[in-house]
Amino acid sequence: MDYIKERIIEIGRPKAEMVKDLIKKHGDDVIQDVTLGQVLTGMKGMVSLLTCTSKLDPEEGIRFRGYSIPQLQELLPKVHQGGEPLPEGLFYLMLTGELPTKEDVNHISEQWALRAQGIPAHVYDVINALPKDAHPMIQFNTAILAMSTESQFRKAYLTGMDKKDYWGPTYEGVMDLISRLPVIAAYIYRRVFHNEQYIDIDPSLDWAANLSHMMGYDSLEVQRLMRLYMVIHADHEGGNVSAHATHLVGSALSNPYYSFSAGMNGLAGPLHGMANQNVMHWINKMLREIGVENPSVEQIREYAEMTLRNGQVIPGYGHAVLRKTDPRFTVQLEFAKKYAPDAQLIQLVDKIYQVVPDVLSKTGKVKNPWPNVDAISGSLLSTFGITEYPIYTVLFGVSRALGVLTQLIWDRLYSLPIERPKSQNLQWFIDKVNYQP
Ligand code: NMX
Ligand code: MLT
Numbered sequence: 001m002d003y004i005k006e007r008i009i010e011i012g013r014p015k016a017e018m019v020k021d022l023i024k025k026h027g028d029d030v031i032q033d034v035t036l037g038q039v040l041t042g043m044k045g046m047v048s049l050l051t052c053t054s055k056l057d058p059e060e061g062i063r064f065r066g067y068s069i070p071q072l073q074e075l076l077p078k079v080h081q082g083g084e085p086l087p088e089g090l091f092y093l094m095l096t097g098e099l100p101t102k103e104d105v106n107h108i109s110e111q112w113a114l115r116a117q118g119i120p121a122h123v124y125d126v127i128n129a130l131p132k133d134a135h136p137m138i139q140f141n142t143a144i145l146a147m148s149t150e151s152q153f154r155k156a157y158l159t160g161m162d163k164k165d166y167w168g169p170t171y172e173g174v175m176d177l178i179s180r181l182p183v184i185a186a187y188i189y190r191r192v193f194h195n196e197q198y199i200d201i202d203p204s205l206d207w208a209a210n211l212s213h214m215m216g217y218d219s220l221e222v223q224r225l226m227r228l229y230m231v232i233h234a235d236h237e238g239g240n241v242s243a244h245a246t247h248l249v250g251s252a253l254s255n256p257y258y259s260f261s262a263g264m265n266g267l268a269g270p271l272h273g274m275a276n277q278n279v280m281h282w283i284n285k286m287l288r289e290i291g292v293e294n295p296s297v298e299q300i301r302e303y304a305e306m307t308l309r310n311g312q313v314i315p316g317y318g319h320a321v322l323r324k325t326d327p328r329f330t331v332q333l334e335f336a337k338k339y340a341p342d343a344q345l346i347q348l349v350d351k352i353y354q355v356v357p358d359v360l361s362k363t364g365k366v367k368n369p370w371p372n373v374d375a376i377s378g379s380l381l382s383t384f385g386i387t388e389y390p391i392y393t394v395l396f397g398v399s400r401a402l403g404v405l406t407q408l409i410w411d412r413l414y415s416l417p418i419e420r421p422k423s424q425n426l427q428w429f430i431d432k433v434n435y436q437p
Contacts, residue, residue: 004107005171007096012167012413019050019414036433043239044320049247050416051238053094053407061327062236064090064403065097069232069331076231077102079206080220084335087208087230087402088112091178094235094406105206113203113210115179123147127188136188136394137268141261143184148257150176157253166253167412173256174405181398182207185391186214193388211398215386221339222384228335229381232328232373233396235403239321241266242273242397246404250411251419263404264397270315273400275374276392278315280382282307283348294344297355304352304359316375317356319368328373332380343383349376 031047038046054064064072076085076093077100088108092100100108126146127139148154156169183201190198199214208226212218217226238247246263250256267273286303287293295303307314319326336346353371360369378392429435 002111004092004095004104005168007098008167008171008409008413011096011098012410016164016413016415036429040429042320048421049238049244050414051243051247051407052097052410053403054235054237056237056321058321058323061322061324064235065093067093069327072231073331075099077105079209079223079227084224084227085231086206086227087234087399088206090231090234091402091406094403095409109206110203111175112179112207113201113205115176116183116201116210117203118150118176119147119180119183120150122149123184124187127184127191132192135268136192136390137264137274137397139188139192140184140394140397141264141268143188144177144181144257144261144264147177147180147184148255148261151255151257152176153253153255163415166415167409170256170412171409174409177256177260178401178405179207181401182211182214185394185398186211188394189215189388189391193391211395217385219384222386224339225335225380225384228331229377229395230399230402232331233377233399235400235406237321238407240272241269242400243404243407246408247411248419250408251416253418256405256408259408260401260405263400267397267400268393271313273374273393273396275315275372276378276396277389279374280378280389280392282315283345283352283379294348295351297351300352301355301359304356308359308363314356314360317360317369317371318366319370319372322370322372323368325370326372326375329371329376332373332376336376336380336383340383343379345379345383346376349379 034046038044052065054062055066056062060068062069067075072085072090072093076089078085086105086109088105089100092098092104092108123143123146127143130139130142150173152169152172153166157166161169187198190196194216199216201210202213205213206227208230209223211230212222212226217223236243238244242263245266246259249262250259254262270278286295286300290299290303292299304314333346333350336343340346353375356371357369360366377396378389381387381392381395382389
């Protein structure tokens with residue numbers, strides 16, 4: 001058995017026992033009051049999920065197993081001194097709760113490069129059957145479902161398996177799926193935007209560098225950017241739409257492919273991952289309508305105000321949990337200032353940042369006027385030559401697999417049951433609070 005699986009058993013079994021015992025001894029303890037407002041406005045702030053991979057603080061932002069993004073940049077293994085951490089290391093950290101060694105990371109890189117080669121031919125046939133102008137997220141998600149013919153979990157479940165062992169074939173499926181997503185993403189990218197001129201995987205490269213290589217970018221800067229991008233988008237605790245959807249569908253013991261596909265359907269929404277593409281459309285439309293390449297702060301303000309007057313959201317701004325600038329925005333801005341200090345698009349992002357929070361605050365209703373991860377990610381990718389906006393959400397999805405699928409392994413280790421909250425009709429809420437119109 002792979003040593004990582006052995007380590008998961010050592011760490012996971014006692015924790016799984018503890019979860020059982022916790023439910024047995026404290027299952028009836030009240031942990032939180034719930035308001036009507038919370039239920040009717042998207043369950044914000046309601047603690048209703050057990051997630052161990054990461055935790056989001058409204059003021060400070062994300063921590064992965066307790067480590068902030070700057071700490072990960074310092075502590076996770078890298079290819080180059082002073083470079084960006086390897087996503088393989090973050091995967092190991094989220095999976096085990098322990099910081100990986102360089103050997104652990106190399107082991108995962110090798111495993112993924114090997115497993116990536118097992119994509120069955122029918123997956124490409126399924127992608128090729130779609131029109132080239134089908135959005136890349138449609139092609140990505142269709143490919144994920146087509147890959148589920150390989151599900152080891154499905155096969156093991158049908159053969160009959162002890163509940164406490166469900167996590168094992170889930171782990172195998174997760175490893176296969178994560179290894180194959182960059183190949184699929186790059187295939188879709190080359191199919192749609194580069195005349196079907198495909199580039200083979202290079203097994204000597206790490207996972208993120210391979211993605212950029214297969215997309216057609218071999219510079220050290222793009223490899224670094226891809227590692228950073230893959231690390232910062234990997235997880236955002238359990239309640240975001242992609243994580244929650246993956247967990248929910250996984251709770252029916254759907255295999256990792258079905259579960260992840262559900263998450264990706266959510267990521268494709270404009271209020272979630274598709275915002276990274278929409279930010280670029282918003283910026284370009286603004287430049288077209290104002291008619292200059294370098295608009296003034298006042299012109300940006302007027303355009304932002306007009307967006308609100310038209311009843312639309314300003315993409316890249318706001319968050320359901322965060323109440324400060326997203327550290328994932330800040331780290332990308334720092335990266336841009338280091339490697340592309342004169343980039344015009346980044347200067348524009350910085351200028352938008354000077355204006356939009358004030359415009360949103362003045363509405364009096366936006367709870368968080370600050371930029372989120374998507375306010376800059378597309379401009380950064382564009383700056384380094386990846387200018388095809390519709391691929392951006394796919395790249396987000398490749399990264400998000402690391403967190404949500406690691407959590408799926410833990411859901412199975414903990415033997416978490418099917419998720420089934422209670423719903424009520426409007427009259428129930430009216431009666432409950434004795435509402436008088
Ligand atoms: N532009 C305009 N209005 C906004 C914005 C924004 N960026 N953010 C929030 N609002 C509005 C929101 O639509 C709501 O209006 P109404 O009461 O008329 O329905 C009001 O402010 C209160 O919303 P909040 O409670 O502040 O935000 P909520 O938690 O409901 O939504 C987002 C969070 C992220 C969906 C919301 O801020 C948004 O739509 N932002 C733009 C889209 C975006 O950038 N999404 C990406 C999020 C990160 N990700 O990658 O997933
Ligand atoms: C995410 O990365 O999932 C987004 O910031 C949305 C969220 O956390 O709700």
